[in-house]
Amino acid sequence: MAGFFITISHQSFQIGLFGLGLICLTSYYFKGILCRTIPFYIFIILSLFILIILPLHVVLQRSPILWIINLFTADRNTVYVFFYWILCCIVATLIVRNQIEDGNKASTIVRKTFHVLAVAVYLPGLLYCCNLLYLASGVVLGIFVGLELLRILKIEPLGPILQDGFHVYSDEKDVGSIALTPIYLLVGCSLPLWIHPDPCDVVDSAGFNLLPLTSGLLTIGIGDAAASAMGKKFGKHKWPGSQKTFEGTIACILSQLIMVFIFNRIGYAAFTPVQIGRIIFGIIFCSYVEAVTDQIDNLVLPFIMYIILI
Structure with missing residues (x-):
């Protein structure tokens, strides 16, 4: 059971790190726009949803948020x-x-x-x-x-x-x-x-x-x-x-x-x-x-x- 969990966690890590990498890279190249509060938060919310939450939903075959709540x-x-x-x-x-x-x-x-x-x-x-x-x-x-x-x-x-x-x-x-x-x-x-x-x-x-x-x-x-x-x-x-x-x-x-x-x-x-x-x-x-x-x-x-x- 733990081994299966670690496998899923490895995949989640890869998705999360890839998403974070894209977010950081985008923030660097568009820092002139994203240094403003409202555009930054809109960008972060959309990026987290598109780059991390949706791919995790596909991998887990369930809501990643509910999955984390169940773990806790x-x-x-x-x-x-x-x-x-x-x-x-x-x-x-x-x-x-x-x-x-x-x-x-x-x-x-x-x-x-x-x-x-x-x-x-x-x-x-x-x-x-x-x-x-x-x-x-x-x-x-x-x-x-x-x-x-x-x-x-x-x-x-x-x-x-x-x-x-x-x-x-x-x-x-x-x-x-x-x-x-x-x-x-x-x-x-x-x-x-x-x-x-x-x-x-x-x-x-x-x-x-x-x-x-x-x-x-x-x-x-x-x-x-x-x-x-x-x-x-x-x-x-x-x-x-x-x-x-x-x-x-x-x-x-x-x-x-x-x-x-x-x-x-x-x-x-x-x-x-x-x-x-x-x-x-x-x-x-x-x-x-x-x-x-x-x-x-x-x-x-x-x-x-x-x-x-x-």
Whole structure:
């Protein structure tokens, strides 16, 4: 059943990404017209209906909107997780609003708060409604792209607010006019789920090993956040040619090892001695890469860890 769902979700992803690509391309070439509020919203509504909703209706052989509603109300656990996700969204919105009202540039530690929130969102989804998480991660990617269009084109009422958020949260990786950091975080956390063969069949099976699917959460949700927080507070000894500290790297390693131990103790991961060696090697190696790279580690680290753990 899960495998069938993933197949449908793959097709939905392809349709959604193709539609989003056309929307972004059209917005770029006709930004002179679409930078006005009413033409923009008319264009978005028509594009979503023609490029995404109608093709999904053909693929699903039913209304995609009703299909999504049925997924969100499939059982009690799904409903609980859905409302929990709404609560996490409210918390994230309040954090951004407070930072905007403060007017100061967000520190690295404040930005890493969203890494912790990502872990809080993804773990319950993996454990209790993997199918819904798989689909929701793609939907949220589309929402992020849509919000970027609103911000770049300065569309009322959200465009100016989003621009204020970009101003206080942007860092050195947000080169140019596009806010890439939140998209990188989303893709990094979702990447193992997207590329793993039948991930929800794995989660539903008895005695499954959760770790490969949490590669992004371990490396950037737990490890990177711990490295940043501890490095800023206690870091004194820097890696050669880097602003990262040895203390931060040690925190990165220990935090991931603790999380793996918790997974093992609560029964979501069981290891052979060989697997334990691979896990320790993967954590140490990814922590080293995090320390010495200035590149987009939100994408690189999850992929490296996934390759080692799979």
